[in-house]
Amino acid sequence: MKFSKIFVGLLITASSVIYAQDKEISLEEIYDGTFRQERLQSLQSLNNGEEYVVLNRNQDTNTSSIDVYSYETGKKLRSLLDSENLAEISGFQGFQLSDDESKILLSTKVEQIYRRSSRAVYYIYNVKDRNLTKLSDKKVQEPTFSPDASKIAYVFENNIYTYNLTSGEETQITTDGEKNKIINGVTDWVYEEEFAFVRAFAWNKTGTHIAYLKFDESEVPEFSMDIFGKDLYPTQQVFKYPKAGEKNSEVALYMYELSSEKNEKVKLGDYQDFYIPRIKWTQDPEILSVQVLNRHQNNLDLIFVDATNNEANVVMNETDDAYIDITDNLTFLEDNSFIWTSEKDGWNHIYLYNKKGKLKNQVTKGNWEVTNYYGYDKNANRIFYQSTENGSVNRDVYSIKPNGKRKTRLTQKEGMNSADFSADFTYFINSYTSTETPYEFTLHNAKNGKLVRKIKDNSALLEKEAAYNFSAKVLSTIEVNGNELNMWMIKPKDFDPKKKYPLLMFQYSGPGSQSVSNSYFGTNDYWYQLLANEGYIIATVDGRGTGFKGAAFKKVTQKELGKYEVEDQIDAAKKLGARDYIDEDRIGIWGWSYGGFMSSNAILKGNDTFSMAIAVAPVISWRFYDSIYTERYMTTPQENPSGYDENSPINHVEKLKGDYLLIHGGGDDNVHLQNTMRMVEALVQANKQFDWAIYPDRNHGIYGGNTRLHLYTLMTNFIKEKL
Numbered sequence: 016m017k018f019s020k021i022f023v024g025l026l027i028t029a030s031s032v033i034y035a036q037d038k039e040i041s042l043e044e045i046y047d048g049t050f051r052q053e054r055l056q057s058l059q060s061l062n063n064g065e066e067y068v069v070l071n072r073n074q075d076t077n078t079s080s081i082d083v084y085s086y087e088t089g090k091k092l093r094s095l096l097d098s099e100n101l102a103e104i105s106g107f108q109g110f111q112l113s114d115d116e117s118k119i120l121l122s123t124k125v126e127q128i129y130r131r132s133s134r135a136v137y138y139i140y141n142v143k144d145r146n147l148t149k150l151s152d153k154k155v156q157e158p159t160f161s162p163d164a165s166k167i168a169y170v171f172e173n174n175i176y177t178y179n180l181t182s183g184e185e186t187q188i189t190t191d192g193e194k195n196k197i198i199n200g201v202t203d204w205v206y207e208e209e210f211a212f213v214r215a216f217a218w219n220k221t222g223t224h225i226a227y228l229k230f231d232e233s234e235v236p237e238f239s240m241d242i243f244g245k246d247l248y249p250t251q252q253v254f255k256y257p258k259a260g261e262k263n264s265e266v267a268l269y270m271y272e273l274s275s276e277k278n279e280k281v282k283l284g285d286y287q288d289f290y291i292p293r294i295k296w297t298q299d300p301e302i303l304s305v306q307v308l309n310r311h312q313n314n315l316d317l318i319f320v321d322a323t324n325n326e327a328n329v330v331m332n333e334t335d336d337a338y339i340d341i342t343d344n345l346t347f348l349e350d351n352s353f354i355w356t357s358e359k360d361g362w363n364h365i366y367l368y369n370k371k372g373k374l375k376n377q378v379t380k381g382n383w384e385v386t387n388y389y390g391y392d393k394n395a396n397r398i399f400y401q402s403t404e405n406g407s408v409n410r411d412v413y414s415i416k417p418n419g420k421r422k423t424r425l426t427q428k429e430g431m432n433s434a435d436f437s438a439d440f441t442y443f444i445n446s447y448t449s450t451e452t453p454y455e456f457t458l459h460n461a462k463n464g465k466l467v468r469k470i471k472d473n474s475a476l477l478e479k480e481a482a483y484n485f486s487a488k489v490l491s492t493i494e495v496n497g498n499e500l501n502m503w504m505i506k507p508k509d510f511d512p513k514k515k516y517p518l519l520m521f522q523y524s525g526p527g528s529q530s531v532s533n534s535y536f537g538t539n540d541y542w543y544q545l546l547a548n549e550g551y552i553i554a555t556v557d558g559r560g561t562g563f564k565g566a567a568f569k570k571v572t573q574k575e576l577g578k579y580e581v582e583d584q585i586d587a588a589k590k591l592g593a594r595d596y597i598d599e600d601r602i603g604i605w606g607w608s609y610g611g612f613m614s615s616n617a618i619l620k621g622n623d624t625f626s627m628a629i630a631v632a633p634v635i636s637w638r639f640y641d642s643i644y645t646e647r648y649m650t651t652p653q654e655n656p657s658g659y660d661e662n663s664p665i666n667h668v669e670k671l672k673g674d675y676l677l678i679h680g681g682g683d684d685n686v687h688l689q690n691t692m693r694m695v696e697a698l699v700q701a702n703k704q705f706d707w708a709i710y711p712d713r714n715h716g717i718y719g720g721n722t723r724l725h726l727y728t729l730m731t732n733f734i735k736e737k738l
Contacts, residue, residue, distance in 0.1 A: 068084070454473055639689055
């Protein structure tokens with residue numbers, strides 16, 4: 016009897032082991048949002064610093080509301096507006112508060128143009144009397160309140176207009192706007208993509224002047240794409256796209272005075288072939304700051320323009336042997352002294368200048384980088400910023416006096432910390448993640464970093480993931496070509512060091528980028544878990560040219576994109592392949608965009624190291640890419656032909672030995688399908704076999720409907736078959 020009980024017990028235990036096996040992750044789960052992290056809704060602080068507003072949408076009624084919450088308690092206090100109470104519109108997609116918070120711009124029928132630009136039908140809501148006014152029947156761009164909320168300036172069909180909210184009068188400021196020729200008040204394609212802004216006009220502090228940029232792109236070469244759609248005949252998208260070494264838009268600065276309706280071009284100086292990547296009014300309503308950058312992007316002048324006479328004076332000049340990064344970190348204090356960030360000492364740091372552009376002092380110093388500038392609190396006389404002081408894979412939030420003293424670390428957990436401050440710098444919401452922790456959101460006192468309350472975490476996601484027993488993403492370093500490079504690795508959950516595993520490497524590698532950080536799984540990391548379950552080891556190495564380890568490390572690739580970065584990936588693969596548990600004959604590499612350029616080069620130049628590569632939306636020759644990005648790192652093809660050609664995959668196709676998969680979106684306005692088509696032709700003429708796929712009409716992100724699921728199924732099957 017006793018023996019029978021033991022036997023039955025063993026059977027129960029064995030069957031429990033069988034049924035308690037870990038769940039296997041599927042591609043469908045990855046791309047249907049099963050592992051989507053909870054995020055904090057996009058919020059905006061109100062001027063009082065004690066409250067913030069959030070745009071909420073009611074899916075059942077298809078209505079939108081702007082709701083007010085308390086920072087301290089997180090409780091909803093009231094609604095600024097609810098579209099359920101508005102007869103004119105059912106809902107809206109976005110909103111913008113006037114400076115005094117008396118009026119709100121609401122966007123409806125939003126139509127995306129490029130990555131950052133859109134046009135929409137806008138309404139103005141008066142918070143006090145709850146009246147709703149339609150700005151225009153037309154879809155317009157970048158509407159912006161004047162400082163006193165009495166007017167709105169906007170762009171329609173490349174011309175600037177103002178709208179008087181009291182009289183309802185519309186005034187047209189410019190008249191020469193024309194598609195693919197003249198643009199007023201918004202940027203051309205290449206400025207939008209590479210200088211990361213769309214609105215190219217600005218009100219001064221008193222609303223008496225509007226400064227704006229005019230782009231003459233008449234002589235910029237056109238690029239065209241066939242959009243196949245679902246109709247009998249495809250349509251053609253034609254737009255101005257300056258490729259490396261080609262003609263750019265001619266940009267000019269104008270000043271418009273509202274009272275006199277005087278519109279005048281500002282003479283900035285004797286500049287030839289230049290950029291104006293930023294304009295910003297100072298605290299003085301008559302002084303506009305303008306940044307002028309030469310075409311090589313290694314010489315920048317900060318210019319002050321006096322709106323009373325349009326005289327321009329250079330107040331600061333910065334040069335660099337390689338290039339100067341453009342940021343939004345310029346901040347003017349009440350006396351018109353200003354805060355600026357620069358890599359001039361070899362690391363990105365904060366500097367303070369007086370109103371005449373004379374350096375007062377370097378605020379931050381050390382062999383670490385300021386990675387985000389949050390702003391200046393005049394009441395506490397403190398600057399808030401994020402940095403890599405605790406390691407290049409980590410981020411922390413700090414405050415410091417402008418004199419560089421009394422630095423305070425405001426975040427304590429090791430990992431990636433990012434702050435969102437209230438308007439008066441009383442509070443900040445900290446977003447935190449690490450390799451072991453999905454996003455957590457907490458509220459802190461900005462004075463000392465003390466925790467006020469927990470807002471949201473992803474504990475439910477961790478509970479869900481427990482059933483899968485995912486492998487850890489382990490951070491480490493690897494010594495390659497005399498540098499300690501950051502690396503992460505994911506191994507199969509049943510990893511056996513006595514076995515040999517195929518290795519798949521992922522990288523991006525673009526200048527100043529970072530793929531290795533102390534952060535939790537992204538969508539691709541779940542895909543890597545699926546591959547790890549299939550018996551693959553996945554690794555990423557950030558080689559030379561990537562960011563957050565000083566200017567010299569980042570800028571070593573200057574004029575030779577694809578040389579040192581590829582060398583580091585090949586040598587890292589060799590070092591990893593020498594490990595007992597990695598099969599050196601089964602090493603693959605993949606990447607997207609710049610990463611596709613890299614993976615293509617890797618399987619060609621490293622054909623004895625990599626047996627497989629996948630390139631998604633790759634740049635195949637920098638001659639095909641846009642002027643601003645490419646010339647920043649390469650100068651022009653006319654000046655540097657060998658730099659362009661020696662590291663271009665299209666010139667090394669005869670070296671292909673392994674399995675190569677080439678993928679592109681047919682409607683990619685950024686990295687054009689031309690890249691893949693030229694690579695295909697070169698491979699065909701070299702009689703090299705390869706696989707390829709084109710996703711019709713899809714842009715650089717290759718998404719929409721089942722597109723991502725199809726794409727990753729394709730890549731998964733290719734990896735399983737070839738690696």
